[in-house]
Amino acid sequence: MRRLFGSVRARATLAATLVVAVALLAAGAAVLLSLRSNLIDQAGTQAERAARNVAADLSGGTPYTGLELDDDDEPVQVVDAHGRLVAAxxxxxxxxxxxxxxxxxxSPAGGTGGTGATKGTGATGDSGDAGDSDDDTTGDDTTGDDAAGDDRSALEPGEIADDVRLTAGSATIDGKPADYRFAAVEVEVPDKGTLTVYAGASLDPEQSAVDTAQTVMLVGFPLLLGVVATVTWLVTRRALRPVEGIRAEMAAITASQDLARRVPVPDTHDEVARLARTTNETLAALETSVERQRRFVADAxxxxxxxxxxxxxxxxxxAAHPELLDLDGAVEDTVRLQHLAADLLLLxxxxxxxxxxxTRFxxxxxxxxxxxxxxxxxxxxxxxxxAGSRGQVERLLANLLDNAQRHAxxxxxxxxxxDGxxxxxxVADDGDGVPAGDRERIFERFVRLDEARARDDGGAxxxxxxxxxxxxxxxxxxxxxDAAAGGALFELRLPVA
Known part of the structure; x- marks a missing residue:
């Protein structure tokens, strides 16, 4: 397991899958919440429409027993200003x-209502006649009191309120329980006072739609995540194939110690191609450095x-002939050997x-x-x-002066x-100067121009x-x-402290 998730390919696949999973969960939750909210709003609109239809019937003079309350098997209640249920x-x-x-x-006397001639159930006292005393007891006797003591309704007779109150609840009709969205609409009915119509719209379609969407997500999301993981795995494998080629070639170079070999550069223009080119540049620099070191060791x-x-x-x-000892030559060779050793150590x-x-100086x-x-x-x-090493700068200047005196x-x-x-x-001399083709070569190690090849004159x-x-x-x-006098001019530039 550690080896599997230790690869870039596996980690990229896992990361992409997790990101998509989080995005899908967030999007799914948002969709479900939006769907549920929209469906609840639709149920509220449906309930309001049903309540206003009943209120319009009441406003038009329809008696309680004449109300169409059972067409859609939705719960409807009509409540008078005293909170009494007058139709349902x-x-x-x-x-x-x-x-x-x-x-x-x-009934106005407090008894239970009977079943009317229509599909609704209304109070028995409502006959629909304008002169019915029971009707007056239910509506007119309370209208004046409501107008005098209750300021909550400022409706004109026959007017339906613009405001609607929406609530959530439940109801059981004919033995079938369900959740509903209820809308409450007030209507001012002549001879009956202010009535409140409660109408409900079932939330079963909303719950069914949400359940269906949730089921689709539960089935579809894992499939989509599987597709994402598979595609990411394949794409990552293809993208990292050149990297594996670079790794294999680097392993072969390490095993063979052949720095002349180079890693393959893919035909793309992405980071992997730049990595391959940089690796080849590093190998070239390493090959040059190793070759330079070998040449340096051989020359030294x-x-x-x-x-x-x-x-x-x-x-x-x-030792064999003491009288032939060239003491000056031995000292000269020893000094020369000492200088060469010091130069090699500094390099x-x-x-x-x-x-x-x-150090500033x-x-x-x-x-x-x-x-x-x-x-x-x-x-x-x-x-x-x-600023810098005073000793190294002294050595630099001494070498320039030695070289100039040697050729002047x-x-x-x-x-x-x-200069800024x-x-x-x-440092300028009046010697023969340095040919243009040799002006960079003279700074290479152990390089002496032909006219200064003698070790006694030209050094190492x-x-x-x-x-x-x-x-x-x-x-x-x-x-x-070239110097003005015709010789060589060496120019040294160092940053000012």
Missing amino acids: TEHLENISGTGVTEVKPR SHELRSPIASLRTQLEVA ARLDAGERPQN DLAAVVQEQAAGRTDVTVDAEGVEV RSRVAVAVRR RQAVVE GLGLAIARDVAARHGGTLTVR
Whole structure:
């Protein structure tokens, strides 16, 4: 299980499925709530329509017993201003949610109502005649009292109220219980006062529709999630196939140690293709670095072999013939070996990424120190501060001055100035200069131009390489161009502190 969910493919599939599942649940809940609300509103509208139809009949003078209350088997109650039930749906067994729990109309004298000639059930006192005394008892005797003591109704005779009250409740008709949405509408009836009509609309269709939608969601959502998971799994597999190819090739390169090999680059323009190209660039840089290191080791071994062999020969000759000991030559070889070892050590530290110190010092003062004691070297220095390793910068300047003196015919000129946010050091000689095609090659390690190949004159070919590496480590540059006097001009630029 851990191995399965340890893959990007499995995690992407799981994440996509979870996101879709959450979205579906939220959308499903919203749909169900919206559907239920709309259906309840429809039931309320239906109940209001039924209540207004009954109110219109009452407003038109229809007696209680003449009301059509059983056409749709929906519960209807008509209540007078005193809260007495004066008409109701036939076969209504119980009801709640209207505020009136009675199901049989009461006569004005308090008895139960009988069954009228029509489908509704009304109070027996309502005969529909204008001069009926029982009718007066039910309606007219209370109308005046209502008008005098109850300000809740300001309706004109025969007027139906615009307002409607909606409530939820239940009712049982002919032994069938159900939930209903009730609407209450008031109507002012001449000779009867203010009557309230309660009509209900069944919520069974609403519940049925919600149950159907919920069933569809319960069946459809898992199927949809399965489709999402399958599609995500297949799409992710196809998208990650190039990554597996890159991984396999990198494993083969590691096993074979052949840095000349490259990973396959897909024909797409997405992140995987950029990853493949970056990986190949890294492999190329690594191959160059390894090849450079091998060449460096070979060149260093070659450069070390000569002074060591010379020194050994002199010591062996001196051991056999002390009078032939060339002490000056032995010291010279030893010093040369010491300098070479120091150069190699500094290059190794630079290659290892050693960061220079952040010491502030005057570059002009360092130039003056390095030029002191050297013949035919003139200095024109302007004070400017830089930051970094003073020792490494001293070594850089010493190498530039050594190189200039080695190739100069008569003099070397050094200038120090400030150029914006950079400190500039120019070292110029009046020698033969550097050919344009060799101006970058001379900064490579162990490179000596043909005219300076002699070890006694040209050194090991590490001075300029060290100088450029030190400049780069300090955020600067070192370049060469033709000098005004016809020789070479080395320009060093370092950031001002």
